[in-house]
Amino acid sequence: MDLGLKGKRALVIGGGRGLGRGVAQALSEEGAQVAIASRDIAALQQASAEISRKTGGTVLACQLDTGDGASIERAVNTIADALGGIDVLLNNSGGPPPTGAAGVPLTVWRQQFESLVLGVIQITDLVLPAMKAAGWGRIATIASTTVIEPNPLLGLSNALRSTLVGWSKTLAGEVALHGITVNLLLPGRISTDRMLQIDSEGARNRGLDIESVRSAAASRIPVGRYGTPEEFGKVAAFICSTAASYVTGSMIRVDGGAVASV
Numbered sequence: 001m002d003l004g005l006k007g008k009r010a011l012v013i014g015g016g017r018g019l020g021r022g023v024a025q026a027l028s029e030e031g032a033q034v035a036i037a038s039r040d041i042a043a044l045q046q047a048s049a050e051i052s053r054k055t056g057g058t059v060l061a062c063q064l065d066t067g068d069g070a071s072i073e074r075a076v077n078t079i080a081d082a083l084g085g086i087d088v089l090l091n092n093s094g095g096p097p098p099t100g101a102a103g104v105p106l107t108v109w110r111q112q113f114e115s116l117v118l119g120v121i122q123i124t125d126l127v128l129p130a131m132k133a134a135g136w137g138r139i140a141t142i143a144s145t146t147v148i149e150p151n152p153l154l155g156l157s158n159a160l161r162s163t164l165v166g167w168s169k170t171l172a173g174e175v176a177l178h179g180i181t182v183n184l185l186l187p188g189r190i191s192t193d194r195m196l197q198i199d200s201e202g203a204r205n206r207g208l209d210i211e212s213v214r215s216a217a218a219s220r221i222p223v224g225r226y227g228t229p230e231e232f233g234k235v236a237a238f239i240c241s242t243a244a245s246y247v248t249g250s251m252i253r254v255d256g257g258a259v260a261s262v
Contacts, residue, residue, distance in 0.1 A: 004242025006031030009083040011076070013066065013123065014092035016043035018192035019142055021051070022229025023090050026237040028055040032088065035079040037064035066093045066119030067111065076126045086127045087134070088240045091120045091141035095194050098201040101155035109156070116160045121167065128175065137180035138240040141168055145186045145255050153201055165251065172249035181248035183239050188255025189217060190227040222257035 010027045014020035015036025028034045028051050036044055036051075036059060044061035051059045060082055064075035080086050096112045124139055131137025143161040150158040165184065172182035189195055196210075199217070203210040218225050235254050238244055253259060 001243060003030050003237060005088075005237065005240070008032045008087040009085050010034045010088035010090065010240070011079055011083075011086050011123075011127070012036050012090040012092070013064065014038050014094055014142075015090075016040050016047045016061075018194055019187060019190060019229055019232050020090065020092045021047050022231075022233030023092070023236040024059065024233075025051045025055065025230070026233030027088065027090075027240065028052075028057040028059060030237055030241070031057070033058065033060075033083055035060040035062060035083060035086075037062045037075050037079065038094075039063065039065045066123070067115035069118075069122060072119060072122050073126065076123060080127070080130070085130055085134070087131070087136065088138045089124060089127050089140070090236060090240065091123060091139070093119055093142075095144075095154075095198075096156040096160070098153045098198060099155045100152070101159065104156065112156050112160055113163075116157075117163050117167075120164060124171070128180070131180050132175065132178045135179045137175070137178070138244075139171070139180065139182045140236055140239050141182075141184050142236075143184045143186055143251075145188045145253060145259050147184075147186065147251070148253075148261060149259050151198075153198060153205070169249050176248055179245075181239075181244065183248060184251045185232075185236055185239065186251055186253045186255065187232055188227065188253065188258045189221060190229060190232050190254070192229060195226070220258065221255070225256070227254060227256055 010032045012024040015024040016038045024036050041063045048059040048061040062075050065071040093116045146158050147162045168184050203213040
């Protein structure tokens with residue numbers, strides 16, 4: 001299937017590693033011009049070189065901190081100028097540290113809200129005017145299956161990512177007539193550094209070794225294993241494509257069937 005992404009200009013936040021990198025590679029494989037952005041410039045430069053080598057496309061790397069409004073505006077404007085515009089936006093703010101819901105200092109809540117929520121909203125608001133003018137755009141935001149089934153180890157993430165559900169659904173209705181789709185991607189257990197951190201915390205709390213924790217978790221996933229960033233990236237590429245023009249205001253699970261609810 002031709003996804004209609006050849007020549008489209010894509011900005012992937014958090015594209016230096018993990019899920020973001022998987023999305024950046026998938027978009028580049030489809031012929032999109034890709035820019036990746038995050039705080040870690042070294043990881044970005046390495047990912048840029050490796051993705052370019054694999055796909056034959058040019059991948060731009062630009063430093064951006066989702067918790068810093070000035071950094072966001074500077075980076076998005078730089079990328080838009082370099083690419084000649086942004087047609088596709090993949091929001092991906094990473095994950096907060098594992099915590100419960102009670103007893104977390106308000107300073108931590110505020111800091112994570114700035115990064116996970118306000119940063120996403122600011123980036124999106126910066127790219128929307130040009131998308132509206134062009135009559136075409138794709139906005140996809142990585143959240144988590146925890147917005148459906150909260151993880152007791154991820155109190156901050158459960159609460160703050162759920163904020164993005166209402167925002168994304170409302171925005172989808174506002175911009176649909178401009179040819180812009182807005183969707184949430186909900187990863188389950190994907191083999192990334194972030195998931196390793198979560199599993200390590202779970203193993204420590206339960207006094208178990210990490211391999212037994214990961215094995216038990218995989219056994220509860222109907223497909224019997226963790227997913228890969230490449231698999232996740234392929235789903236994201238479809239959602240950001242011309243082929244998915246009638247999919248908006250939705251939450252797409254990429255979890256191997258792990259969430260039990262319908």
